[in-house]
Amino acid sequence: STETTLAGYHFDNCFMNAAGVYCYDAAELNQVQASMAGTFVTKSATVMPRSGNPEPRYQPTRLGSINSMGLPNEGLPYYLDYVSQQQKAVPDKTYFQSITGFNIEEDEQLLAQISASDFKGVVELNLSCPNVPGKPQTGYDFEMVERILTRVFTVYHGPLGVKLPPYFDIVHFDQMAAILNQFPLAFVNSVNSIGNGLKIDVATERVVIKPKHGFGGIGGDYIKPTALANVHAFYQRLNPAIQIIGTGGIKSGQDAFEHILCGASMVQVGTALQKEGPIIFERLTRELQTSMAQKGYTKLSDFRGKLQYL
Ligand code: DHB
Numbered sequence: 224s225t226e227t228t229l230a231g232y233h234f235d236n237c238f239m240n241a242a243g244v245y246c247y248d249a250a251e252l253n254q255v256q257a258s259m260a261g262t263f264v265t266k267s268a269t270v271m272p273r274s275g276n277p278e279p280r281y282q283p284t285r286l287g288s289i290n291s292m293g294l295p296n297e298g299l300p301y302y303l304d305y306v307s308q309q310q311k312a313v314p315d316k317t318y319f320q321s322i323t324g325f326n327i328e329e330d331e332q333l334l335a336q337i338s339a340s341d342f343k344g345v346v347e348l349n350l351s352c353p354n355v356p357g358k359p360q361t362g363y364d365f366e367m368v369e370r371i372l373t374r375v376f377t378v379y380h381g382p383l384g385v386k387l388p389p390y391f392d393i394v395h396f397d398q399m400a401a402i403l404n405q406f407p408l409a410f411v412n413s414v415n416s417i418g419n420g421l422k423i424d425v426a427t428e429r430v431v432i433k434p435k436h437g438f439g440g441i442g443g444d445y446i447k448p449t450a451l452a453n454v455h456a457f458y459q460r461l462n463p464a465i466q467i468i469g470t471g472g473i474k475s476g477q478d479a480f481e482h483i484l485c486g487a488s489m490v491q492v493g494t495a496l497q498k499e500g501p502i503i504f505e506r507l508t509r510e511l512q513t514s515m516a517q518k519g520y521t522k523l524s525d526f527r528g529k530l531q532y533l
Contacts, residue, residue, distance in 0.1 A: 225511050227261070227523055229466055229489050230345050230382035230409035232317040236261035237523060238479065238504050238511075241470050241493035242321040242347060242386065243267070243290075245501060248297060249305050256309065258501035259508050264319035264491070265302040267349040270329050272298035276354065276434035281497070282422065284431075287443015287472070288494040289422045291354040291434040294323065299333055303340045310343060321386070323349040325358065327374050334379040345409060346381060351388035353418030353440045360418055362388040365398055372406045384410030384468070389417055389449045390456070400460035411461060412468035412491070413453035416440025443494035447472025451485050458486025458528055476510020486528040 227237040239260045245251045246266045255263040275295025282289050296302075299322065306318050320342060324330035330348065337346060350362040350371070361367055362385075375383065385408060390396055403411060420441035422431045430437020450471020458467050469487030473479050474495035482490050496503055520526050 224522055225508055225515075227488050229468070230317075230384070232345070232382075234261035234317070234489065236504070236508060237483070237487075237489050238507050239263060239319070239489065239491055240496055240501075241491035242319075242349065243292065244493045244496045246321075247295065248301075252305060252309075254501045256313075259504035260501065261489070262316055262318055264321050264347055265306070266296045267294060267321040267323040267352065268296050268299040268302045268333065269294060269323060269325070270299065270332055272296065272301070276356075279432050280434055280439075282431040283494070283498055284422055284443070287441060287445045288497065289420060289432055289439040289441055290416065291432050291439035293354050293356075293434060294352055299336050303337065303342055306344060307341055310341070318344040319347050320344060321347040321349055323352060325355075327371055330371060331374060331378050334375065337381070338379060342381075344382075346379070346383040347386050347412060348375065348383060349386045349415070351386055351415035351418075353388070353416060354434065356435060360388045360415075362399075362415075365402060368399070369402045369405070372402070372408075376406050382409040384408050384412060384466075386412040386415055386470075387453070389414040389446070389453050389471075391449070393456075396453075396456040396460060400457060403457075403465065404460075404462050408465045410466040410468050410488070411457050412470055413457055414446065414450045414471045416442045416493075417446050417449060420445075442471070443474070444472055447478060447481075451481055454482055454487050455485035455530060473507070476507050476512070476514050479507060479511050480514045480526075483523055483527050484530050486530075488523070488527065 276293030466488040469482030470491040
């Protein structure tokens with residue numbers, strides 16, 4: 224079985240969408256809901272609806288994807304209404320609401336709206352959008368992360384985790400884990416896209432997306448080794464009460480197996496879901512079951528976090 228538990232909730236399947244993919248509106252979320260995915264996360268909601276950056280702003284590539292969406296979303300009340308309907312329609316499932324404020328006050332405002340609603344699920348606070356012109360990725364400002372989490376856990380008491388950008392230095396893993404361990408986080412989700420890559424079309428000698436002169440977040444095959452390193456680095460360092468969601472480069476059941484071996488309790492699919500659509504969850508689930516059967520594993524806890532060293 225590929226079932227899992229996160230934040231005290233049971234999920235029939237460890238696979239779900241990554242925020243930003245197949246989760247912009249009810250039509251997309253309905254498709255994930257109708258698939259084999261264990262649950263869904265919404266597009267990161269802001270206080271006000273946003274149209275995002277100019278198009279084209281997402282381009283698949285041979286080895287993954289580049290995007291500079293700019294947080295297009297319908298605004299938090301839209302997603303809270305949708306989740307509320309799903310909670311009533313399928314009450315035995317738990318859903319994720321992604322949010323991202325443009326400052327601490329907005330984070331607080333978003334969490335106040337969630338508290339005032341009938342939302343019963345898990346909040347994923349996105350600290351890592353790389354694509355809003357002039358706004359740095361919060362996750363790279365360590366003091367700011369500590370300030371935000373201090374405020375967040377003062378005002379919000381439901382299950383909440385953070386979506387982090389990838390880190391590339393062992394000292395940064397140490398420093399970020401020390402900050403995260405101060406707080407009652409339900410989970411850490413690693414990784415968001417590798418920020419501000421550049422994909423070029425040689426024939427036309429042009430960039431492939433319009434915003435920011437073609438710079439954008441990189442996903443897919445390019446980022447799997449970085450994602451696995453971040454998942455395992457946090458698995459090694461975090462208080463065991465803080466679970467890990469693994470995101471980055473998952474396009475097969477074996478990729479998911481690797482994330483789980485590194486310590487992930489849940490796995491999210493972005494670039495490959497965008498390419499293949501929610502039917503992908505059937506293949507991924509079957510392939511993960513096959514990988515497990517070949518090794519004699521019957522449940523994720525048989526191998527979760529059990530990566531061997533030389
Ligand atoms: C957006 C893109 C990302 O890769 C991300 O992590 C968050 C937000 C966006 O541009 O909407």
